[in-house]
Amino acid sequence: MTRWTHTIYLGETLPLQAQTLHIRHLGMQDYESTWHAMQEYTDTRDSDSQDELWIVEHPPVFTQGQAGKSEHILNPGDIPVIQVDRGGQVTYHGPGQLVVYPLIDIKRNKLGVRQLVNNIEQSIIDMLAYYAINAYAKADAPGVYVTEQKIASLGLRIRKGCSFHGLALNVDMDLAPFQRINPCGYAGLEMVQCKALGGPQTVLEAGDKLIQTFSQIMGYQQLVHHQGLAE
Numbered sequence: 001m002t003r004w005t006h007t008i009y010l011g012e013t014l015p016l017q018a019q020t021l022h023i024r025h026l027g028m029q030d031y032e033s034t035w036h037a038m039q040e041y042t043d044t045r046d047s048d049s050q051d052e053l054w055i056v057e058h059p060p061v062f063t064q065g066q067a068g069k070s071e072h073i074l075n076p077g078d079i080p081v082i083q084v085d086r087g088g089q090v091t092y093h094g095p096g097q098l099v100v101y102p103l104i105d106i107k108r109n110k111l112g113v114r115q116l117v118n119n120i121e122q123s124i125i126d127m128l129a130y131y132a133i134n135a136y137a138k139a140d141a142p143g144v145y146v147t148e149q150k151i152a153s154l155g156l157r158i159r160k161g162c163s164f165h166g167l168a169l170n171v172d173m174d175l176a177p178f179q180r181i182n183p184c185g186y187a188g189l190e191m192v193q194c195k196a197l198g199g200p201q202t203v204l205e206a207g208d209k210l211i212q213t214f215s216q217i218m219g220y221q222q223l224v225h226h227q228g229l230a231e
Helices: 031-044 113-129 176-180 203-218
Strands: 003-005 020-028 051-057 061-064 081-083 090-093 097-103 136-138 141-146 149-159 162-170 222-227
Touching (some): 031 051, 051 203, 097 203, 113 136, 113 162, 113 203
Parallel strands (some): 020 051
Antiparallel strands (some): 003 222, 061 090, 149 162
16 A cells, blocks of 8 residues: 655644545446445445545446436437436546546535535646646536536535545547437537547546645645555
């Protein structure tokens, strides 16, 4: 297990759990089991439970948010559709896409939901800026965009004052399945990915950079890395 430690300053008033982020590198995992593991962690955590960031890829799957409308699923074909408990409409996950799940106690971190969303979006924007990619968020359409094309999707669920679900960043993937849906409920929305823009070329590279920007924006002073869920 690798440990990256940042300086902890004297006089810090937040509890140790709010200073430390545990990062779980999960590799390729099926969507449904990962989703249920997130639910279980959120349902059983308490005020002493650690904040975690799960880094994962999923095999091809469409996920439909709580308020999702079936008309936005145009032609799923042989790709499964899973109805889930996050916000938002339908999106696609597949190999070559970085998926990041922040399991954060927002009450302990003194964050509102809107601020958490802003922080997640800004962490992606800052990461892409490292590669001279001018990305931005939209107030009326969660996610991150480059020249009106969507590069990252975002959907959260808050339960017991804690977040789960998260973000999906297109890195080096087959974008064709997005044409089988109205991505995030927007007909004709074009998707773009990092590799085509000169950004991170692999999911591993994108994940490493995003861990840095997210932890900085959130103010975590210690990062502890784990392989898998058991460690």
